[in-house]
Amino acid sequence: MTTLPMRFNLLTLLFFCSKISLIAQTNAAEDYIEEYRHIAIAEMHRSGIPASITLAQGIFESAYGKSLSATKYNNHFGIKCKKAWTGKFFYKEDDDFDKNGNLIASCFRGYDSPEESYIDHTNFLMERDRYRSLFGYHHTDYPNWAIGLQKCGYATNKTYGTRLIELIERYQLWKYDHEEEPYPAYFVASDNSSLNLNTTWVKTSREEILSPVPIDSISMKAVSVETVVATQATNRVNRAIILPARYQRGNIKERIANSLN
Known part of the structure; x- marks a missing residue:
């Protein structure tokens, strides 16, 4: 009786593990989209920010709504406190360093509900001059919005814009940019x-x-x-x-x- 080579077994195992992981990730994304697409669409009509961009940022920043920031503090967009913030807050290490180059904990906004996080995300972009140029793009122009957010410094990740575009196209989030205001x-x-x-x-x-x-x-x-x-x-x-x-x-x-x- 012959046995399969060990290498073949390992490759087969890795293949099935990756498939299972991809399926789980897809399910998590679909659940997240179903949960928050309505408020993303409504906020789009309130502000002009594409619903696809809002959902993609929410997915990316909150790890499909499963990050500690999202589950415990309802922060779905990684928005930090800033000086004018007077609401709830929490600390976690991110990308801030002290004068000696040591990583220090950053202050992040906390909310009573995910809905508050979505509304604050809209207000955050609308109220800051650095993002003003983005509102010159149509709410269906998600590529320019995605790249624009990166150029305006929303995140330090140098591939932030392309990551958002990948999420939008993988899960067809662009279709929500064409949704009319319901009722x-x-x-x-x-x-x-x-x-x-x-x-x-x-x-x-x-x-x-x-x-x-x-x-x-x-x-x-x-x-x-x-x-x-x-x-x-x-x-x-x-x-x-x-x-x-x-x-x-x-x-x-x-x-x-x-x-x-």
Whole structure:
């Protein structure tokens, strides 16, 4: 009876192990995309940042949502504290060094939920001058967004842009850049003047659809439904998006309760 060479056995084992690892990685990516694609699409329509870029960054920075930063502190984008940050934070070693060249722990932002991390990621890019040039690209132009993030210094990884593009094309994330706003709801006052809606993200069940109550952010009073009409507004600032899945955009509960009393 002949036996297979040891080298053949090892190569076969390595092949099957790599296949199993690839399948597990693909499953993790698909789960992550299904979990967060809705809020990525909504944030795209709020800001112009491609949903594909947001999802690719989330996958890359959080290791498919399984990194300690993501599971314990809900940080999906590797955003550090910076001087103006007043929220939760945690420390871990990354790429900061002291004056002697020793690696030191860096301060990272912490959040109460992954949704907060997604919203803060949008705000982080929108509020910083270094990323301003990116918003000149269309929200379907993911290659320029990916390379642009690298050039603007989002990460120190010299292949950051190409890594994002690889993820986008491997998992076909680009298709989410073409998604329309699901169940768009736009509100204007009865005199046709636009309202500045003060809203935030809240988590609901998959089946539930919320109907947001408009709030005048100046008076902080709820506007009765009878005094507003739905219209197809084009002003992105005044958009209020209703999602048909887990992530719904609703008003802050305390403000609604106070204004209706």
